[in-house]
Amino acid sequence: MSGNSYEWWRNSVIYQIYPRSFCDANGDGIGDIPGITQKLDYVKSLGVDAIWISPFFKSPMVDFGYDVADYRDVDPIFGNLEDFDRMIEAAHERGLKVIIDQILSHTSDQHPWFQESRANRDNPKADWYVWVDPKEDGTPPNNWVSVFGGGSWRWCTRRRQYYLANFLKEQPDLNVHNPEVQEQLLADMKFWLDRGVDGFRLDAVNFIFHQQALGNNPARPLKLDEKGLPPVNHYDYQWHQNDKSQPENLVFLQRVRQLMDQYPGTVTVGEVGDDNTHKIMAEYTTEKRLHMAYSFDLLTEDCSAGFLRETLEKNRDVIEKGWPCWSISNHDVPRSITRWNKGFSDDQADARAPLFLLMQLALRGSVCLYQGEELGLPEAEIAYEDLVDPYGINLWPEFKGRDGCRTPMPWTNTSDDNAGFSTAKSWLPVSGEHQQRAVEVQQDAQRSMLNRFRALIEWHRKLPQSLATAEQEVIHTGSELFAFVRRSETEEMLVVLNLGKTSDSLQVPDEFSAARNITPALFSGHVVGNNLNLAAADACVLLREKS
Missing domain, CATH: 3.20.20.80 (Glycosidases)
Incomplete structure (x- = not known):
């Protein structure tokens, strides 16, 4: 397909x-x-x-x-x-x-670009990374935190500035605004x-x-785990409005x-x-x-x-x-x-x-x-x-x-x-x-x-070519049957998967009442009358050609 x-x-x-x-x-x-x-x-x-x-x-x-x-x-x-x-x-x-x-978004701190950039503030690559002066009290410019833990700002003694590292401190962020x-x-x-x-x-x-x-990134309402504790990684304590997706x-x-x-x-x-x-x-x-x-x-x-x-x-x-x-x-x-x-x-x-x-x-x-x-x-x-x-x-x-x-x-x-x-x-x-x-x-x-x-x-690979870009619509079954329809100009395909632990059934939508069963051979989902019957971990796929 x-x-x-x-x-x-x-x-x-x-x-x-x-x-x-x-x-x-x-x-x-x-x-x-x-x-x-x-x-x-x-x-x-x-x-x-x-x-x-x-x-x-x-x-x-x-x-x-x-x-x-x-x-x-x-x-x-x-x-x-x-x-x-x-x-x-x-x-x-x-x-x-x-x-x-x-x-x-970033390189290694061993990349020659960063080696040059951090040497001083006026070299040819001085602005190739995100460098920022500290606040008056020496602290980082804002509250951004790293995906891997700790703050996103790392101190460089050579430039007396912070550089941005959204991941590890060894991964300085490039200044792609440049x-x-x-x-x-x-x-x-x-x-x-x-x-x-x-x-x-x-x-x-x-x-x-x-x-x-x-x-600053705004605080995010914390989702507590089953023990009533907040997230392990403090990256999840913020809405990341300003450090990405610009x-x-x-x-x-x-x-x-x-x-x-x-x-x-x-x-x-x-x-x-x-x-x-x-x-x-x-x-x-x-x-x-x-x-x-x-x-x-x-x-x-x-x-x-x-x-x-x-x-x-x-x-x-x-x-x-x-x-x-x-x-x-x-x-x-x-x-x-x-x-x-x-x-x-x-x-x-x-x-x-x-x-x-x-x-x-x-x-x-x-x-x-x-x-x-x-x-x-x-x-x-x-x-x-x-x-x-x-x-x-x-x-x-x-x-x-x-x-x-x-x-x-x-x-x-x-x-x-x-x-x-x-x-x-x-x-x-x-x-x-x-x-x-x-x-x-x-x-x-x-x-x-x-x-x-x-x-x-x-x-x-053998599915009709028209389904490659067909539209998709989810069917609300109200159960652990996960079902959706793919619709093209010439064909429609109904896919139903049983994600539950027990057998279940679904009434076949009217338009698929005379559809062809193209379920892969390793599944056994089948239609009996108006019902599609599925064992646990089973599936059924029906295909109909539009008239």
């Missing part, structure tokens, strides 16, 4: 590769670009359209590549530019598009486009600009689109994290800005039918001609099979995993699938002494960070080579539970999670 060749990204399935943990070709315990190349046949076998590769740029790796020290080079732990070029060529030979991460910085960022994107990449996933895209007036971003993203349009068929997908994500997604994916955007709305712990209905209705109300990309797992949140199955047994969780993929594939938008999700990998348990993520280390023990979803990909059911990932000790330990779900264990098992995922992606 992909779009035309120019808009291949509409309804595409994108497979996210976290390179540190995918495959280690040189035996140093860290995944690399040659390792990705070795496994492209496997990726192709999934039926996906593209790969998104998380950062591999030269970096001190304080935030594992999201602290860039050189936008135009590969970090030696991942290989070199020649390795990257070979990987691009191999992917294209297999019909796979390649999307890479691009970080436009036209020179904008030109440099666009030139660095062009460098990779000229090497053949098919697009960019823009990290924290709504953080690119800050409010120049530096107004109107200047819209103008800059139009410049990004102008660059992309010089390379037909390339694409941008933006990561949006804010309180009003649907509105921002709509703004960012219209008026010739980003092609698509995804938010954290489906990366939360709630996957009830009521929550999904509310989320999709909010999206539909504002997205209009914009385009969402649906993701339920990535390298920043616990894996979906753990996060979305609280209160369910392991067997129930395994049965529900294909249900969630079917939902993603049937929704209006594109799909981003995180490595290992196709194996049904649960969140890995990581001992405190094995943690490497500064986010988790800073907020331990109430927040364990992101290491549990970043552990190495299990390829084999053997221990001496870390489940086929590396012959050396891996940078994060391999989960024993993951090893039992390795690719080689599932490869030839017809009903394995891996082959169920492959079958669903193949089913998605």
Whole structure:
């Protein structure tokens, strides 16, 4: 159900590769670009359209590549530019598009730009980062706080000023209000486009600009947890009105689109994290800005039918001609099979995993699938002494960070080579539970999670072309049956998923009374009379041609 060749990204399935943990070709315990190349046949076998590769740029790796020290080079732990070029060529030979991460809001404090900028107040790059004088009492200029904990302002003794760091102190924010910085960022994107990449996933895209007036963020009413305590991370104590999502971003993203349009068929997908994500997604994916955007709305712990209905209705109300990309797992949140199955047994969780993929594939938008999700990998348990993520280390023990979803990909059911990932000790330990779900264990098992995922992606490919951009309407069932309709000029498709623990039924809407059942073979939902009957974790899809 992909779009035309120019808009291949509409309804595409994108497979996210976290390179540190995918495959280690040189035996140093860290995944690399040659390792990705070795496994492209496997990726192709999934039926996906593209790969998104998380950062591999030269970096001190304080935030594992999201602290860039050189936008135009590969970090030696991942290989070199020649390795990257070979990987691009191999992917294209297999019909796979390649999307890479691009970080436009901040760099590493080891980047030569920042090294020069912090030296004094009058060097050529003095205004390339966000520098601010202290208040009269020496305190920071406002109340902004960092996503990873602590204040957003860090003191520099050389300039006697604060610099802005919305994430770690080692990640100073670029001053993208400066036209020179904008030109440099666009030139660095062009460098990779000229090497053949098919697009960019823009990290924290709504953080690119800050409010120049530096107004305080207002306090946010606190949501107390089940113990009556406020949030663990004090980032959640504010409405972030002034430190991100500024109107200047819209103008800059139009410049990004102008660059992309010089390379037909390339694409941008933006990561949006804010309180009003649907509105921002709509703004960012219209008026010739980003092609698509995804938010954290489906990366939360709630996957009830009521929550999904509310989320999709909010999206539909504002997205209009914009385009969402649906993701339920990535390298920043616990894996979906753990996060979305609280209160369910392991067997129930395994049965529900294909249900969630079917939902993603049937929704209006594109799909981003995180490595290992196709194996049904649960969140890995990581001992405190094995943690490497500064986010988790800073907020331990109430927040364990992101290491549990970043552990190495299990390829084999053997221990001496870390489940086929590396012959050396891996940078994060391999989960024993993951090893039992390795690719080689599932490869030839017809009903394995891996082959169920492959079958669903193949089913998605065979859907009528007209449904690729069809409108979407949620049906209020009043139960844990999650239902929606996709409508094009020539076809209508009804999708019903049972997210509850018991069987349930739904009266078939009149217009679907004579519809064709196109439910994927691994589900058994069926119509009896006027009722659609679904067991727990079951689904049904009906298709009717309009007269």
